Amino acid sequence: MPLVLLTGAKGQVGLELNQVLLEQGFKVLACSHSDLDITNEQEISSLFESSKIDLVINSAAYTAVDKAEDEKELCYAVNALGPKLLARECIKYDIPLIHISTDYVYDNNTQKEHTENDEVATHCEYGRTKLFGERFILESGCKYVILRSSWIFGRYGKNFVKAMRNLAKTRDSLKVVADELGNPTSARALAEDIGMIANLIFKTDFDDFGIYNYCCTPAINRNDFAKIIIDRAAKLGLVDHRVDVLMTTQKEFGAKAQRPNDSRMSCDKFEKTFNVKMRDWSYYLDETLSAE
Template sequence: MKILISGAAGQVGSALVKHGSKRGFEVFGMSSSELDITNLRNVDAVFAQVKPDLVINASAYTAVDKAESDSELAYSVNELGPKLLALTCRKRDIPLLHISTDYVFDGTSNIAYTENALTNPQSVYGKSKLAGELSVKENLEQNIVLRTAWVFSEIGSNFVKTMLRLGAEREKLSIVADQFGGPTSADSIANALLTIAARVGEKRDIKWGTYHFTGLPYCSWYEFAKEIFQQAESMRLISKAPELASIFSSEYPTPAPRPLNSKLDCSKIYKEFGIEPDDWKQSLRDVLRQLQ
């Protein structure tokens, strides 16, 4: 089965390329310079050349704060790009697996968000990602939209790498303790998507639509940071963990507001595909080992 992956140099994209080949797929990973999803001629040419059986869109504009003042580019990559991919997939009658985010919610719920929960994005990034979800759904029946959150890996920029960098520079760090979510390794997202791709390849009945997938257990950024430094110290990746102070979101203002509750209910993907949430503490160990 030939899988075309856009955004292949990103966190999830490179994990898809790595695990896709290991799992026996014929993988065509394209970086943004090889496949610009906002350019229809480029999209058409790559599809014609690769002739994929399935496409996974791992590309996105992910600079959440920058998006507030760069909304044109954010919408171009996060809405127009997925639309062009969906239209091209429709023309060729192939499925598209697309990735979205917890930022489509406002974070005010008291419980974990199910796929049917009301969306209400509060940032340009969240709005552009929701627009992308809709443009995929409107233009292609065979679509999966996988919403995830708090992604980390050994490459790119993410919370784990930021903590290790700041921890090496400072003796004390203040970390937000009133935002909750499920840290999710890029490897586990890749494997979830590849499991769905395998199901498509087996021509089994697929329930197209939106699914949630994150790591568990849910925690706050403060708890996530504590675990990062504990593991890094015990693996001797760092010599001494910095002192951590817990703060409220209001004490750490950012251009784009963050949802306080980013917990995604992952029971639907388990029921439909048998995909279990990832144990993020174990995945964190794997990522730290690679950074060692």
């Protein structure tokens, strides 16, 4: 079976991906940061030289959006330089690359579902570095599938769903921004569909490389999303008192990084290319809320 190099293997998507790929029969070289520093050119070069890698899936990322405003060099190294080095090796050895990007590249003041042909723009370091990562992959000339995903949550690691659950356990009210509109996305759904693409690459005459939007449905604002999360947590017995979710704005909340006000994405291209229907994020709430 093909050997897949999986970076970011201890992240919330990476852990799901490792499980999916192993279940599908792939051999997986699962690397966390402690196993492989994707920002180290010598480490990357040596690994590719010594291992017969057939596919690279890059789920490694610097995702601390506010902290990135102060740690610009580190954020750039992981989100931009890392993909650049991986892509360089992929073109050298003719290896396909699947890379996870972000909806934050759509901070262009457009109030609609964004398509892959829309103008990209971003106003935070996280989005800027992820956009550089995309561009470096494109410039490399390697075979790539870039998936722009959004508001990822899942059973493993930290995410918005777990944060709302944990805060609700000890508070009677929460302030959550109402001027961020986007698509929550299940890490497990994303991993399963990446596994589907990996199989297509090896089992078909695959020629559908490119950039795709990938998210679950429907779109929702952060405030309404938080209300649904807390209501569901209460029904699961995880929150035992009333919690009011109050509306605020990004400006009032005072976060260091500026997020897109509307980063909704159309996944028509993904659905038509891979003959799938995007999944409903609510299906994955219970498993996330019940996880540590």
